[in-house]
Amino acid sequence: MKFTQEQKDMFRKNIDAIQVKSFKDKICAIKKPNLYKVVLGKDPLDINFVDLRDNKKIYKNPIKDLEDMLKKYDVEYRYYKVLTFYGFGNGLLFKGLLQNPNLAHILVFEREIEILFLAFHFVxxxxxxxxxxxxxxxxxxxxxNSLLPLYNHKSLFYFYSRTYFMDITTVYYEKFEEEILYLNRLVSTxxxxxxxxxxxxxxxxxxxISQYVLNLKDKLTNSNFKDFLRLxxxxxxxxxxxxxxxxxxxxxxxxxxxxDKVVIFCADSAYPILYKYAIKPDYVSMLxxxxxxxxxxxxxFGDFDEDIVFLPYTIVxxxxxKYLNKYNRKYxxxxKLLSFQLYMNLTKYGYIDYTISVAHLNFIVAYxxxxxxxxxIGQDLAYADNGNSHPDEYQNSATYESSLYTPFDIEAYGGNKLVKTHTIWKSFKDSLETLTSSLCNKIKIYNATEGGARIEHTIEKPFKECCEELLKEDIQRPFVKIPLPSKKQEDELxxxxxxRVYLSAKHCEKEEKNMNERLSILSEKLQKYKNADNLKxxxxDMEDEINNIDxxxxxxxxxxEFFDIYELLxxxxxxxxxxxxKCYTLPVRDENERLAKMYLIFKENVLFADYFRGAVKEQKNTLLRDIKVLEEELLKRGFEKRLLKIKARSENIINKDGGGALKIMFNFLLKRLFNKKKDGLI
Structure with a gap:
C-alpha cells in the first residue's frame, strides 16, 4: 500500500524515538513490506496485518481481541509494574495497558521487522x-548478554522478576512456540x-565468612597476591x-x-589428573x-608439587x-570482592571478582x-555423547553430575550441532562469555576444547594448531620466588x-540487641492487627510501620556503619x-482485600526484621567461635595483653560512639579499598 504523508510523519516520529541505532537502522532499511500487508477498518482501532506466506490475519477481530486482553489484564494484572510479551502486533494493546498508572515498562519481543515497520505508520x-x-x-x-542489563539489581524488571511470565499478544504468535520457549529460557537464566x-x-x-576467618592464620603467614602479580x-x-x-x-x-613452552593454569579437579599424566601445572586454583x-x-605427590603455586580463595x-600445609605446598x-573481606582491609592479598567457576578465576589471573x-582446554560445559559429565579419570567419577540436573540443548563447539548442558554450566558459560566479550579486543582467547558447548567471543581452533602457532620457545623456569612475610609482618597482620573480626562481632551484638527491642514492639502490633475485627x-499505623521498616x-x-554486616544483610x-x-501485585477487588494485602505486606516486613536479627546473631556467634584459631596463634606468640587491649578498644568503639565511630572507620576504608590503581583491585 501507499502511505499518506501523515502516516509517513507518524513513522518518522516513532523512528526518532528509538534509542538503539542498530534497531532503528533495521526498520528504516525496509522500503516496501514483502511478508505482510495492512487491512484497515472504519474504526481507527481496527488495524490488522495479513501474513502473505499463509494468508493468515494476526487478529481475528482487532477491536474485540484488544478489549478482551485489556479486560483480562485490568482484572488479573492491574498492580504489575512490568510485563513481557511476545509479538508486537499493531501495538494498540500496549498503548491501552500503559493507561494503567501502576504499569511502568512493557518488554516486547518481535521477530518480524515488517510488523514494526507497518505498526509505526499507524500508531x-x-x-x-x-x-x-x-x-x-x-x-x-x-x-x-543483551538481556542481563535489563535485570540489573536496581531495575524494576529485577525487582519484579518473581512475577515474570511471557504472554503472546494474539493466538497468531503461537506458531513461534519454539522461539518463545527459547526466549523464556534466556530471560529465566x-x-x-x-x-x-x-x-x-x-x-x-x-x-x-566463617571459612574466611578460620583460614586467616594460614593466609597471613604466606605470600601475598600483590607481590605475586608484581614479580x-x-x-x-x-x-x-x-x-x-x-x-x-x-x-x-x-x-x-x-x-615447557607455556604457562599452565589448572582447576583443582584437574590437578590429580595432570599428576597421573606427569604434566606439572604452574598454578592450581580453588574457589x-x-x-x-x-x-x-x-x-x-611428593616432588611433583615443587614450584607449583596454589591459588585458593580465602573462603574455601x-x-x-590443612592439606596444603600437610604436604608443604606453596600457596x-x-x-573475593565481598564486603566482609573488603572490611578486613588486607589489601596486599588482593581481590578478584566475577569468578563463579574456577575457570573464571584462572582466566582472570592469567590476564x-x-x-x-x-x-x-577441557572447558566443555556440556555432557559427552555418552552422558558423562567429566573425564573417566575425574576423582569423583565420570558421571558425578550426570543425573544432578535436567539437561537441555545448546549450540555445540563448531556451531554445527547441539549438545546437552544444565543450568549451572549454562550460567558458567554465560558469565564466561561476559568476561571474554570485555577482553577479546585486548587479548586473543582460544577455545581449543574441541568439544562441548560453543563459547562466544573465543576463537575456536584445534589445540594442535594453537600449540604450533603460539608455542615456539621454552618458558624460562623456575619463575621468581614470592617472598614470605617476616615474623614482625605476620604479627602485625x-x-x-x-x-577487625572482634569489632564486627561486637557490632553484631549491638545490632542484635537493637533489633530485639524493636521486634518486641512489632510483634505485639502484629498480633493485635491479626485479631482485629476491623483492620481499617x-x-x-500499619502504613507507618511498613515505611519505618523500609x-x-x-x-x-x-x-x-553496616559495611561489615552487609554480606548477610x-x-x-x-x-x-x-x-x-509478589505481594504488591496481588489483585484487589474490594476494601477488605486491600486491607488484607496491607497486613500481609506488614507481616512480611516484620519477618524480614526477625530474619535480620537472626542473621546478625549468627554472624556474631560465628565470628566469636571461629576467631579462636587466630586467637590461639596470637596467644602462642605472647600477645595476651595486646588481645585484652583489642577487646577493650572494640567494646569502647561500639559502646561509646557506636555508629559514628564505625561510620568514620568504614568511610576511610572505602576510600582506600576502591582506589583500584593503588590497591590493585579489579
Missing part, C-alpha cells in the same frame, strides 16, 4: 519509546543469574587453562609435549567452599588449607599476569585481622524485596 508510540515504557527486542538477535549475583542465601554468605607479571605470553570437561583427556598428550572440593588436594573449606590466598594469548482502624532496610543497605533484603513484589 504514535514515540512517548512510550522515549521513556522506555515500551522496550522492543528483536527476538532473532536476543542474547543472554538472566533473572536467575542476576539474583545469584546479588545474593540469594545469607547462610551461604555466612559459610564464606610474575609478563613471564609468558601464552597461558593454557585446564578444566575437567569430558573431552580433556584427548588433549593431554599435546599438553605434555608443549609443557568452591565445599568439603568435597578440598579433597582434590588430599594427595601426597579449611580442609584445603597464596586470594580474597592479570600479562598473558596475551589464553587457551581453554594477625593482630590487625583479630581486631489500624491502616495508618527506611531501616534502606539505611542498613546504604549506610557505611544484602541477600536477606534482596529476597524480601523479590517476595514483596
Amino acid at each position: 504514535d508510540f514515540s512517548k512510550e519509546l522515549k521513556e522506555n515504557k515500551i522496550i522492543i527486542s528483536f527476538s532473532k538477535e536476543a542474547t543472554y 538472566a533473572i536467575k543469574n542476576s539474583i545469584l549475583m546479588n545474593g540469594n542465601d545469607p547462610y551461604d554468605a555466612l559459610q564464606g 610474575r607479571k609478563n613471564t609468558s605470553k601464552t597461558a593454557i587453562i585446564v578444566s575437567t570437561g569430558p573431552s580433556l583427556i584427548k588433549q593431554l598428550p599435546l599438553l605434555k609435549q608443549y609443557r 568452591e567452599r565445599t568439603e568435597i572440593t578440598a579433597e582434590f588436594f588430599n594427595h601426597d 573449606h579449611p580442609n584445603a588449607y 597464596i590466598s586470594i580474597d 592479570m599476569l600479562g598473558n596475551e594469548n589464553i587457551i581453554f 594477625m593482630l590487625k585481622a583479630y581486631f 482502624e489500624f491502616e495508618k 527506611k531501616l532496610r534502606q539505611f542498613m543497605l546504604d549506610d557505611k 544484602q541477600p536477606l533484603a534482596n529476597q524480601l524485596m523479590l517476595h514483596l513484589a
Whole structure:
C-alpha cells in the first residue's frame, strides 16, 4: 500500500524515538513490506496485518481481541509494574495497558521487522519509546548478554522478576512456540543469574565468612597476591587453562609435549589428573567452599608439587588449607570482592571478582599476569555423547553430575550441532562469555576444547594448531620466588585481622540487641492487627510501620556503619524485596482485600526484621567461635595483653560512639579499598 504523508510523519516520529541505532537502522532499511500487508477498518482501532506466506490475519477481530486482553489484564494484572510479551502486533494493546498508572515498562519481543515497520505508520508510540515504557527486542538477535542489563539489581524488571511470565499478544504468535520457549529460557537464566549475583542465601554468605576467618592464620603467614602479580607479571605470553570437561583427556598428550613452552593454569579437579599424566601445572586454583572440593588436594605427590603455586580463595573449606600445609605446598590466598573481606582491609592479598567457576578465576589471573594469548582446554560445559559429565579419570567419577540436573540443548563447539548442558554450566558459560566479550579486543582467547558447548567471543581452533602457532620457545623456569612475610609482618597482620573480626562481632551484638527491642514492639502490633475485627482502624499505623521498616532496610543497605554486616544483610533484603513484589501485585477487588494485602505486606516486613536479627546473631556467634584459631596463634606468640587491649578498644568503639565511630572507620576504608590503581583491585 501507499502511505499518506501523515502516516509517513507518524513513522518518522516513532523512528526518532528509538534509542538503539542498530534497531532503528533495521526498520528504516525496509522500503516496501514483502511478508505482510495492512487491512484497515472504519474504526481507527481496527488495524490488522495479513501474513502473505499463509494468508493468515494476526487478529481475528482487532477491536474485540484488544478489549478482551485489556479486560483480562485490568482484572488479573492491574498492580504489575512490568510485563513481557511476545509479538508486537499493531501495538494498540500496549498503548491501552500503559493507561494503567501502576504499569511502568512493557518488554516486547518481535521477530518480524515488517510488523514494526507497518505498526509505526499507524500508531504514535514515540512517548512510550522515549521513556522506555515500551522496550522492543528483536527476538532473532536476543542474547543472554543483551538481556542481563535489563535485570540489573536496581531495575524494576529485577525487582519484579518473581512475577515474570511471557504472554503472546494474539493466538497468531503461537506458531513461534519454539522461539518463545527459547526466549523464556534466556530471560529465566538472566533473572536467575542476576539474583545469584546479588545474593540469594545469607547462610551461604555466612559459610564464606566463617571459612574466611578460620583460614586467616594460614593466609597471613604466606605470600601475598600483590607481590605475586608484581614479580610474575609478563613471564609468558601464552597461558593454557585446564578444566575437567569430558573431552580433556584427548588433549593431554599435546599438553605434555608443549609443557615447557607455556604457562599452565589448572582447576583443582584437574590437578590429580595432570599428576597421573606427569604434566606439572604452574598454578592450581580453588574457589568452591565445599568439603568435597578440598579433597582434590588430599594427595601426597611428593616432588611433583615443587614450584607449583596454589591459588585458593580465602573462603574455601579449611580442609584445603590443612592439606596444603600437610604436604608443604606453596600457596597464596586470594580474597573475593565481598564486603566482609573488603572490611578486613588486607589489601596486599588482593581481590578478584566475577569468578563463579574456577575457570573464571584462572582466566582472570592469567590476564592479570600479562598473558596475551589464553587457551581453554577441557572447558566443555556440556555432557559427552555418552552422558558423562567429566573425564573417566575425574576423582569423583565420570558421571558425578550426570543425573544432578535436567539437561537441555545448546549450540555445540563448531556451531554445527547441539549438545546437552544444565543450568549451572549454562550460567558458567554465560558469565564466561561476559568476561571474554570485555577482553577479546585486548587479548586473543582460544577455545581449543574441541568439544562441548560453543563459547562466544573465543576463537575456536584445534589445540594442535594453537600449540604450533603460539608455542615456539621454552618458558624460562623456575619463575621468581614470592617472598614470605617476616615474623614482625605476620604479627602485625594477625593482630590487625583479630581486631577487625572482634569489632564486627561486637557490632553484631549491638545490632542484635537493637533489633530485639524493636521486634518486641512489632510483634505485639502484629498480633493485635491479626485479631482485629476491623483492620481499617489500624491502616495508618500499619502504613507507618511498613515505611519505618523500609527506611531501616534502606539505611542498613546504604549506610557505611553496616559495611561489615552487609554480606548477610544484602541477600536477606534482596529476597524480601523479590517476595514483596509478589505481594504488591496481588489483585484487589474490594476494601477488605486491600486491607488484607496491607497486613500481609506488614507481616512480611516484620519477618524480614526477625530474619535480620537472626542473621546478625549468627554472624556474631560465628565470628566469636571461629576467631579462636587466630586467637590461639596470637596467644602462642605472647600477645595476651595486646588481645585484652583489642577487646577493650572494640567494646569502647561500639559502646561509646557506636555508629559514628564505625561510620568514620568504614568511610576511610572505602576510600582506600576502591582506589583500584593503588590497591590493585579489579
